[in-house]
Amino acid sequence: MTNPFAGGPDRSNINRKSVKQLYDGGTPSLRGTIIKIALLAILDAVTIFVTFILFMRHLWLAVGIAVVAMLIINWLYLRRGGLPAKYLAPGVVLLIAFQIYVLFFSAYTAFTNYGSFHNGDQKLAVSAIRAAGYGVVDGAPQYDVHLVKTEKGSIEFLLTDPVNGKVFVGDSANEKLVEIPACSTAIADIIKNNSTSVSTADCETVSLGDNLADAVSAPGYAAAEQKGLSKAKLNTLAATRLYVDPANHEGQFVKTDDLMVAITYQTELVWDAKNITFTRVTDGVVFKAAEDGYFRAEGKADGEKVSDIGWRVEVGFKNFQTIFTDKNLRAPLLKIISWTFIFAGSSVLTTFIAGLAIALLFNDERMKFKRVYRSLMILPYAFPAFLSAYVWRGLLNTDQGFINNVILGGNHIPWLTEELPARSAILLVNLWLGFPYMFLITTGALQAIPAELTESATIDGATPWQILRQIKLPLLLVSIAPLLISSFAFNFNNFTLIYLLTKGGPMDSATSGYDAGGTDILITFVYKIAFSGGHGQDYGLASAFSILIFIVVATFSLVSFRRTRTLEDVN
Amino acid sequence: MTTATKIVKEKPLKVAKRRQTPLRWFFSTGWRHIVGIGIVLYAIFPILYIVSTSLYPNNSIEGNNTLFAAISFENYVSLFKDTARPFATWYFNTVYIGLVTSIGSVFISALAAYAFSRLRFRGRRGGLLSLILIQMFPSLLGLVAIYGMLIEIGKIFPAFGLDSQLGLIMIYMGGSLGGGTYLMYGFFNTVPKELDEAAKLDGATHTQIFYGIILRLVAPVLAVQMLLSYIGITSDYVLASVVLSKPESLTLAVGLQQFISDPFSRDWSMFTAGAVLSAIPVVALFMYLQRYIVSGLLGGAVKG
Numbered sequence: 001m002t003n004p005f006a007g008g009p010d011r012s013n014i015n016r017k018s019v020k021q022l023y024d025g026g027t028p029s030l031r032g033t034i035i036k037i038a039l040l041a042i043l044d045a046v047t048i049f050v051t052f053i054l055f056m057r058h059l060w061l062a063v064g065i066a067v068v069a070m071l072i073i074n075w076l077y078l079r080r081g082g083l084p085a086k087y088l089a090p091g092v093v094l095l096i097a098f099q100i101y102v103l104f105f106s107a108y109t110a111f112t113n114y115g116s117f118h119n120g121d122q123k124l125a126v127s128a129i130r131a132a133g134y135g136v137v138d139g140a141p142q143y144d145v146h147l148v149k150t151e152k153g154s155i156e157f158l159l160t161d162p163v164n165g166k167v168f169v170g171d172s173a174n175e176k177l178v179e180i181p182a183c184s185t186a187i188a189d190i191i192k193n194n195s196t197s198v199s200t201a202d203c204e205t206v207s208l209g210d211n212l213a214d215a216v217s218a219p220g221y222a223a224a225e226q227k228g229l230s231k232a233k234l235n236t237l238a239a240t241r242l243y244v245d246p247a248n249h250e251g252q253f254v255k256t257d258d259l260m261v262a263i264t265y266q267t268e269l270v271w272d273a274k275n276i277t278f279t280r281v282t283d284g285v286v287f288k289a290a291e292d293g294y295f296r297a298e299g300k301a302d303g304e305k306v307s308d309i310g311w312r313v314e315v316g317f318k319n320f321q322t323i324f325t326d327k328n329l330r331a332p333l334l335k336i337i338s339w340t341f342i343f344a345g346s347s348v349l350t351t352f353i354a355g356l357a358i359a360l361l362f363n364d365e366r367m368k369f370k371r372v373y374r375s376l377m378i379l380p381y382a383f384p385a386f387l388s389a390y391v392w393r394g395l396l397n398t399d400q401g402f403i404n405n406v407i408l409g410g411n412h413i414p415w416l417t418e419e420l421p422a423r424s425a426i427l428l429v430n431l432w433l434g435f436p437y438m439f440l441i442t443t444g445a446l447q448a449i450p451a452e453l454t455e456s457a458t459i460d461g462a463t464p465w466q467i468l469r470q471i472k473l474p475l476l477l478v479s480i481a482p483l484l485i486s487s488f489a490f491n492f493n494n495f496t497l498i499y500l501l502t503k504g505g506p507m508d509s510a511t512s513g514y515d516a517g518g519t520d521i522l523i524t525f526v527y528k529i530a531f532s533g534g535h536g537q538d539y540g541l542a543s544a545f546s547i548l549i550f551i552v553v554a555t556f557s558l559v560s561f562r563r564t565r566t567l568e569d570v571n
Numbered sequence: 572m573t574t575a576t577k578i579v580k581e582k583p584l585k586v587a588k589r590r591q592t593p594l595r596w597f598f599s600t601g602w603r604h605i606v607g608i609g610i611v612l613y614a615i616f617p618i619l620y621i622v623s624t625s626l627y628p629n630n631s632i633e634g635n636n637t638l639f640a641a642i643s644f645e646n647y648v649s650l651f652k653d654t655a656r657p658f659a660t661w662y663f664n665t666v667y668i669g670l671v672t673s674i675g676s677v678f679i680s681a682l683a684a685y686a687f688s689r690l691r692f693r694g695r696r697g698g699l700l701s702l703i704l705i706q707m708f709p710s711l712l713g714l715v716a717i718y719g720m721l722i723e724i725g726k727i728f729p730a731f732g733l734d735s736q737l738g739l740i741m742i743y744m745g746g747s748l749g750g751g752t753y754l755m756y757g758f759f760n761t762v763p764k765e766l767d768e769a770a771k772l773d774g775a776t777h778t779q780i781f782y783g784i785i786l787r788l789v790a791p792v793l794a795v796q797m798l799l800s801y802i803g804i805t806s807d808y809v810l811a812s813v814v815l816s817k818p819e820s821l822t823l824a825v826g827l828q829q830f831i832s833d834p835f836s837r838d839w840s841m842f843t844a845g846a847v848l849s850a851i852p853v854v855a856l857f858m859y860l861q862r863y864i865v866s867g868l869l870g871g872a873v874k875g
Contacts, residue, residue, distance in 0.1 A: 099710075384805060391843075
């Protein structure tokens with residue numbers, strides 16, 4: 001390669017610079033310095049803004065991290081020297097935030113029971129259990145609900161009992177109901193006399209026909225609209241409880257879910273904040289916090305749960321224990337693991353053999369139109385993978401798909417709905433997706449083999465087959481073995497293909513509880529455990545699996561890379 | 572080397588002088604063409620099929636299975652008219668997320684790779700080794716952590732939280748850095764060190780060497796790396812499906828799925844139209860950069 005800087009070093013320049021300066025990367029230019037200062041200023045401004053917001057929220061740890069990170073970055077870029085750090089800093093920051101943190105958080109989650117039933121801390125669980133711990137009181141009054149605005153501007157409920165005509169207004173600050181006699185009289189009058197829409201000066205009503213009417217406003221309470229209220233406000237309103245007897249929070253209360261009809265409920269679970277217990281009103285059973293993150297009867301490990309809702313606790317090796325000892329999990333898991341290895345192994349093997357065969361086929365000097373062939377053949381590789389999966393799902397459709405109808409002449413092979421056909425379909429599709437890549441790399445590697453080798457072998461009387469087996473193939477494997485390993489590791493976690501093609505299905509109904517399908521590989525199975533499990537979402541178990549998969553893939557890759565390195569050295 | 576190339580060059584000349592009978596042609600290269608055409612058909616029939624379906628008006632089963640039975644752009648028009656499934660917005664989102672992430676991550680990995688390739692510092696070997704290890708942890712496995720992290724961030728900075736494209740971009744960038752840096756490190760090592768040493772003696776600063784020499788020389792590789800990273804990111808389904816949920820913030824990979832729940836309805840025709848439109852720019856770029864892609868793959872291959 002010609003040196004664009006030929007002409008010899010400029011001696012005078014060297015004399016003026018010390019060796020130290022050369023290693024520091026030369027004298028910085030003015031323009032470079034200005035750009036650097038400007039970028040740092042922008043970064044600092046953003047960080048200060050972020051820190052300010054964090055400060056307002058009293059998130060002291062985050063404030064500390066932001067400030068320290070900002071100071072370190074400024075120091076790194078403003079000091080002389082320390083060149084490596086200047087180039088590494090942006091990558092390292094992102095890597096720490098989005099890879100290393102994620103890795104450690106996953107590792108931590110693997111030792112907790114984090115999941116949809118253990119979503120937050122105990123406080124959150126208590127409020128969720130309290131919110132759900134009530135039942136409908138049979139025969140108690142129901143009310144029609146209208147929203148009203150107080151003079152102070154807060155929104156309250158105006159409740160009309162259509163049976164006896166009583167009208168109440170909610171007092172959400174004190175969680176109680178207040179009767180408005182003027183309105184009660186007016187509505188009772190309507191019910192009794194079937195008069196239509198009697199509006200007194202105090203109480204405005206609206207007729208519903210058939211002797212029925214609702215109060216819509218009352219003295220001090222103006223009619224209000226649901227429209228224009230924020231979603232959060234509506235949720236708060238729907239969660240509001242108005243007690244019949246405000247002194248007794250274990251008694252009956254009125255609540256509306258849809259802001260149309262309010263129903264009378266009875267509290268079934270009584271929360272005791274001092275002793276951290278729930279007491280069931282009906283039979284007096286006391287539920288205490290148990291170690292597994294549930295409220296259980298008397299706090300015993302096998303006691304009855306007060307609710308499926310619990311909180312997040314550290315559970316030690318329980319998730320790993322489940323993976324290795326759970327009898328329900330064992331059969332589906334073994335099947336999934338074996339299929340994962342079969343899938344990844346056969347995918348690499350089939351694509352490699354196909355790619356190599358095609359490369360050899362076209363590795364002939366006399367052949368014409370090679371470029372045309374190549375351009376057409378790498379189309380599957382160029383085509384976005386998610387689209388390929390979707391397209392093949394259509395092609396492989398049992399009744400209307402192109403494969404069954406046209407290529408197989410009206411066959412009805414259940415490509416995606418039965419296990420064996422589904423597995424073969426996946427390998428077939430992956431062959432389609434992967435052979436162009438293997439073709440490209442084997443062609444390149446074949447062309448890199450020196451022509452002398454084959455020449456001298458031919459002169460020595462070797463047959464083409466011998467040349468391939470004993471000269472080309474070993475040399476080829478040295479250069480592409482690392483790629484085959486990466487390809488195996490990639491397919492081991494090839495979520496996109498499997499999930500978008502079959503969703504891991506067909507589902508195996510025999511497997512108890514776990515959502516395991518006939519074509520599930522480990523990663524799709526883990527995804528289902530985490531995000532759509534039959535048990536509810538179990539992040540802890542999914543993270544334990546993730547960590548194990550990571551260990552398997554990393555060990556496999558490291559060991560193989562080692563071995564291929566030595567292979568390379570030997571040759 | 573020279574003798575070897577001479578022999579290779581003379582061979583086709585000799586063959587050309589000989590009389591070509593069809594039989595001889597078949598045994599020398601003819602059979603290769605026949606096999607080759609078979610392979611090409613296997614490679615392109617699914618693509619021909621969706622192009623044909625996307626052009627077939629008012630989808631029906633017969634039309635589906637006869638390639639190019641009729642030509643109409645009806646499906647394309649209805650694709651853009653569907654307000655509940657805003658295809659154009661998804662398209663824009665995908666291009667936006669893909670471009671920002673691939674350019675950003677390639678640039679940041681290039682910076683780090685330069686340090687690893689050209690500078691000597693304590694912890695360099697350890698850094699490289701941990702890079703290899705970290706990149707083996709697919710971000711897919713960290714889904715739970717990512718999900719939880721975005722919920723927490725979203726409470727304070729909604730612009731980076733759940734259902735935000737910026738949050739997704741950050742996650743993609745973080746996830747692709749490890750592998751990207753390691754690949755780029757291999758490419759940078761192929762640029763002779765003498766070049767930057769000479770420039771250094773001539774008084775070039777490290778930034779001048781980085782932008783002026785190294786990045787220039789590996790520019791084709793950078794382009795390929797960007798394209799591959801763009802393809803990888805725009806093909807991602809899992810992270811995008813977990814992070815994004817509003818219909819107007821989806822990417823194509825997540826959004827187009829809404830069309831295929833019922834195969835061979837009108838939706839399926841619209842899906843094929845959407846698929847063709849989504850694939851065209853990527854495939855075109857891929858074809859255009861073909862030559863570099865092949866050398867890039869091998870460069871990465873030799874360097875592990």
